[in-house]
Amino acid sequence: FTALCSDDFQKLKALTDGPPKELKIRLIKVESGDRETFIASEVEERRIPLEEITIKNTASEIIRACKGARVKGKFKESYLLPAFSVKPVLTTEQPIPQEKLNPPTPSIYLESKRDAFSPVLLQFCTDSKNPVTVIRGLAGSLRLNLGLFSTKSLVEANGEHAVEVRTQVQQPADENWDSSGTGQTWPCESSRSHTTIAKYAQYQASSFQESLQEEKGSDNEEEDEKLATNSENTTSNSSAPKQKPVGKIIKFGTNIDLSDPKRWKPQLQELQKLPAFMRVSSSGNMLSHVGHTILGMNTVQLYMKIPGCRTPGHQENNNFCSVNINIGPGDCEWFAVHDNYWEAISDFCEKHGVDYLTGSWWPVLDDLYRANIPVYRFIQRPGDLVWINAGTVHWVQAVGWCNNIAWNVGPVTSYQYQLALERFEWNEVKKVKSIVPMIHVSWNMARNVKVTDPDTYKMIKHCLLQSIKHIQILRDQLVAGGKKISYQSRVKDEPAYYCNECDVS
Numbered sequence: 001f002t003a004l005c006s007d008d009f010q011k012l013k014a015l016t017d018g019p020p021k022e023l024k025i026r027l028i029k030v031e032s033g034d035r036e037t038f039i040a041s042e043v044e045e046r047r048i049p050l051e052e053i054t055i056k057n058t059a060s061e062i063i064r065a066c067k068g069a070r071v072k073g074k075f076k077e078s079y080l081l082p083a084f085s086v087k088p089v090l091t092t093e094q095p096i097p098q099e100k101l102n103p104p105t106p107s108i109y110l111e112s113k114r115d116a117f118s119p120v121l122l123q124f125c126t127d128s129k130n131p132v133t134v135i136r137g138l139a140g141s142l143r144l145n146l147g148l149f150s151t152k153s154l155v156e157a158n159g160e161h162a163v164e165v166r167t168q169v170q171q172p173a174d175e176n177w178d179s180s181g182t183g184q185t186w187p188c189e190s191s192r193s194h195t196t197i198a199k200y201a202q203y204q205a206s207s208f209q210e211s212l213q214e215e216k217g218s219d220n221e222e223e224d225e226k227l228a229t230n231s232e233n234t235t236s237n238s239s240a241p242k243q244k245p246v247g248k249i250i251k252f253g254t255n256i257d258l259s260d261p262k263r264w265k266p267q268l269q270e271l272q273k274l275p276a277f278m279r280v281s282s283s284g285n286m287l288s289h290v291g292h293t294i295l296g297m298n299t300v301q302l303y304m305k306i307p308g309c310r311t312p313g314h315q316e317n318n319n320f321c322s323v324n325i326n327i328g329p330g331d332c333e334w335f336a337v338h339d340n341y342w343e344a345i346s347d348f349c350e351k352h353g354v355d356y357l358t359g360s361w362w363p364v365l366d367d368l369y370r371a372n373i374p375v376y377r378f379i380q381r382p383g384d385l386v387w388i389n390a391g392t393v394h395w396v397q398a399v400g401w402c403n404n405i406a407w408n409v410g411p412v413t414s415y416q417y418q419l420a421l422e423r424f425e426w427n428e429v430k431k432v433k434s435i436v437p438m439i440h441v442s443w444n445m446a447r448n449v450k451v452t453d454p455d456t457y458k459m460i461k462h463c464l465l466q467s468i469k470h471i472q473i474l475r476d477q478l479v480a481g482g483k484k485i486s487y488q489s490r491v492k493d494e495p496a497y498y499c500n501e502c503d504v505s
Contacts, residue, residue, distance in 0.1 A: 047064050050065045050066060050068070050469070053465070055458060055462050062465060062468050062469060066476065067472070067476060071473050071477070075470060077466055077469065077470075079421055079438075079463045079466045079467070080422060080425070081459075084418070084459050085418065086415055086455050087339075087340075087415070087418065087419075088128050090340045096372050101368075102374070102375060103374050103376055105132060106134070110140075110141040116275050117275050122275070125387045126415070128389070131339065131389050131391075132336040132376055132386065132392055132394070133386075134378055134380065134384055134386055135386075135387065136383075137383065137384075138325070138383060143273070144270060144383075146327045146328070146382070148266055149267060149327045149403055149405055151197075151205075154201070154304075154403075155201050157264065157266075157267075158264070159196060159197050159198035160196050161197045161257075162256070163197055163199075165194060165251050166191070166251070167252075168251075168308070169250075170247070170307070170308030171247065176188055176364060177247075184364045186348060187354045187361060188312045188313075188360045188362035189360055197256065200253040200304050201304075203251060203306075207306045207401070208306070208401050211307075250307075250308050250309060251309075252303075252305060252310065253305070254304075256302035258300040258301065258302055259299035268300065271405075278323050278387070280298065280299065280300055280407050283448075284411060284412055284449075285298075285409050285410055286420070287410045289449065290437070290440070290441055291440070294317075294435055294436065297317060300406070300407050301406055302403060302404070302405050303403065303406070305332075307330070307400055307401065308397065308398065310362065310395070310396070312362050313345070315391055315392065315393050315394075316392075318423045318435060318438065319339070319423045320390065322387075322406060322408050323387060324386045324388070324406040325386075326380045326383065326384050326386075327405065328383065329382055330382075330399055331380060331381050331382070331399040332379070332396055333378075333379055333396070333397050334377070334378050334379075335376070335377050335395050335396070336376040337373060337376070337393040338391075338393075339391025339419060341373045341393065342391065345363065345368075345393055348363070348368075349361050357427070379399065390413075390419045412451060412453070413453065413456060414459060417459050417460065420436065421459070424439075428502075431502060433498055437495075438463075439463065439467050442464060442467070443467070445460060446461075
């Protein structure tokens with residue numbers, strides 16, 4: 001072991017301040033008769049102004065342009081170019097006719113496994129004009145054993161597994177009354193607690209039994225009413241049948257993590273039967289290139305419900321697509337709105353004092369219709385798969401007793417990539433942490449995926465260009481300010497890091 005002298009430390013310090021300046025020399029061979037000589041020629045590197053840099057430039061040209069630029073303060077430019085936009089143009093000048101405010105939901109009926117694996121299905125689901133697609137009979141055509149996700153199977157597999165519980169007020173799907181019961185409102189609050197799969201299963205079963213008893217009682221009352229009506233002694237003032245109490249408190253078992261391949265091996269293996277674009281993991285899924293686990297996004301989550309359980313209004317994290325399969329035995333009712341209208345819905349949330357990105361809200365349908373916003377409304381039956389396209393705003397309520405499984409996918413399309421990056425930037429503006437580290441994902445995509453779509457290719461390349469600019473300018477500013485930069489190596493499955501103060505990645 002030899003101690004380093006101070007000169008060695010100075011050399012190490014010098015290297016941390018950035019690479020030393022070099023003069024590039026090119027040796028040109030000159031032949032003269034039998035002799036060969038070399039002329040040393042300096043290579044002049046042309047520096048392009050930063051504002052003239054495009055995706056056609058090389059990385060070294062970008063870095064030289066950044067070094068030549070004198071940027072004061074924080075450098076901030078968008079990772080997206082408006083010129084690359086692929087979003088459908090929405091004309092809002094003409095009011096939408098009443099019948100078009102409730103458009104029919106695209107529903108695809110699969111008759112065979114070949115239908116499920118048809119490229120036409122992928123094309124239809126990811127078309128920017130279709131905010132939501134219901135795929136009927138998917139479980140039957142693929143012979144999916146959804147019984148693996150039934151409450152009975154879940155209890156047998158792992159009864160002590162954790163369940164997040166949301167306590168809610170039961171009410172009709174198209175209504176959302178305030179606490180006083182005097183009018184409809186947007187905020188949709190619920191309290192959070194925790195239980196286990198086995199305990200929630202007991203609650204689910206007892207709720208069903210209770211309902212059967214109520215139904216039996218209600219039938220008897222109706223029979224009594226008929227007899228009373230036919231009786232000679234019945235007067236016109238006979239008492240009206242009892243009404244079911246409104247505002248019953250119910251519990252929703254949500255965000256149940258099925259990511260562990262050891263605990264949930266049969267369940268996760270069964271989902272491999274799905275077409276590649278719907279799978280939890282595939283090479284054509286951007287979320288498979290994150291490099292680490294994002295619970296509920298690139299892993300499966302389970303939801304256990306009784307009638308009235310609500311998933312409030314939202315867009316998926318970073319506007320990614322989502323897949324939701326109803327296990328049954330009951331139905332779910334869905335509401336969906338195209339991404340084009342998310343800002344109008346955000347304005348409604350602000351008006352009603354609830355945060356669009358982080359709050360809990362349930363849209364008042366009349367407000368949406370008056371604002372000329374079309375709403376897709378449909379029933380998801382057991383075995384049906386709901387495909388939520390990029391950016392679609394949606395909210396869901398259980399009609400019966402059922403379980404659902406869901407996860408996110410990121411098809412490599414220009415529409416999906418643009419919306420994901422737009423929400424990444426909007427989250428930054430609103431000081432909300434992006435669940436998906438989009439810059440990190442973009443670099444991984446460039447490394448791992450051959451992007452054939454020209455629009456997606458341009459968008460990713462522009463994002464990487466902007467990323468280099470941000471990093472190089474920040475680095476130069478730190479070095480100029482006398483700050484030491486240390487290289488931080490990465491290990492497998494290590495997450496992307498965000499600033500603790502501003503949530504910028």
